[in-house]
Amino acid sequence: MSDNIELVRSNKGKLTLCHGGFTYTEHSRNLRLLKIYWRCTERSVCNARIHTNLDEAHLRVLREAKHIGHLPDHRAIEAKKVVQGIKRHAAEHPNEPPQQVREALSASTAMRSGTAL
Secondary structure (H helix, E strand, O other): OOOOEEEEEOOOOOEEEEEOOEEEEEEEEEOOOOEEEEEEOOOOOOOOEEEEEOOHHHOOEEEEOOOOOOOOOHHHHHHHHHHHHHHHHHHHOOOOHHHHHHHHHHHHHHHHHOOOO
C-alpha cells in the first residue's frame, strides 16, 4: 500500500485527503481505535472508503477500498493544491496576491507540459 498522502483544505476549510489520484472527506474518527475514516468525494458514484491513523502530521493508510464508477484525477488534485497555495499566500501577504497567482499558474503550466525544474 502506497503512503503517498497529502492533506488539502477545501473551500469550506475542511481537510481533504488526497491519495492515489482520489480525494476523500473525513467521515468520522474513532479515538479508541486511533483511526480516521474517510469517504470518496465522488459519493454519488463511488462508495470507496479509506482508513488512516489519527496522526495528521504522519498519516498512514491502514485500509482502503477499490473505487467504482470513476477514475483517479491527478489534475484536479494539483489544481486544489495550487488554489490552496494562492489562498495561503494571499492571507499572509495581502498586498501581493496578483504576483502569487501568476507564479502559481506558471508553475502549474510548467508541470503539465513537463518543463518543471
